[in-house]
Amino acid sequence: QVQLVESGGGLVQAGGSLRLSCAASGASGRTLSSYAMGWFRQAPGKEREFVSTISWSGGTTHYADSVKGRFTISRDNAKNTVYLRMNTLKPEDTAIYYCAARLGGSTGSNIYEYHYWGQGTQVTVSS
Numbered sequence: 001q002v003q004l005v006e007s008g009g010g011l012v013q014a015g016g017s018l019r020l021s022c023a024a025s026g027a028s029g030r031t032l033s034s035y036a037m038g039w040f041r042q043a044p045g046k047e048r049e050f051v052s053t054i055s056w057s058g059g060t061t062h063y064a065d066s067v068k069g070r071f072t073i074s075r076d077n078a079k080n081t082v083y084l085r086m087n088t089l090k091p092e093d094t095a096i097y098y099c100a101a102r103l104g105g106s107t108g109s110n111i112y113e114y115h116y117w118g119q120g121t122q123v124t125v126s127s
Helices: none
Strands: 003-007 008-014 020-027 033-043 049-054 061-063 069-074 081-086 095-103 121-126
Touching: 008 061, 020 033, 020 095, 020 121, 033 069, 049 069, 049 081, 061 069, 081 121
Parallel strands: 008 121
Antiparallel strands: 003 020, 020 081, 033 049, 033 095, 049 061, 069 081, 095 121
């Protein structure tokens, strides 16, 4: 069982930046490096959508087209933490952002590929 706790969300003006963090614990003898990690988001009235993913080593990353060039995913396995740096934020980025862990180490963009989820952190971008 893995517990994921997101932090770093908040209210920011359009054009601003935020850095989300996802702290992992309780990996039952496994370290975070056993998992690929992903960020997803869900806006009110919409389905949860893929934002970004990173492989266990950090060597492979993928982004949704809507955030490519503005968001950067990274990880520090020694700290059991994954980050999402969000720059040039837009009002349409407003959503609850979820961190997820995928056992196996390779990246994935489908929510059904992920085994563990955090509770989410709210990001609100004002125009």
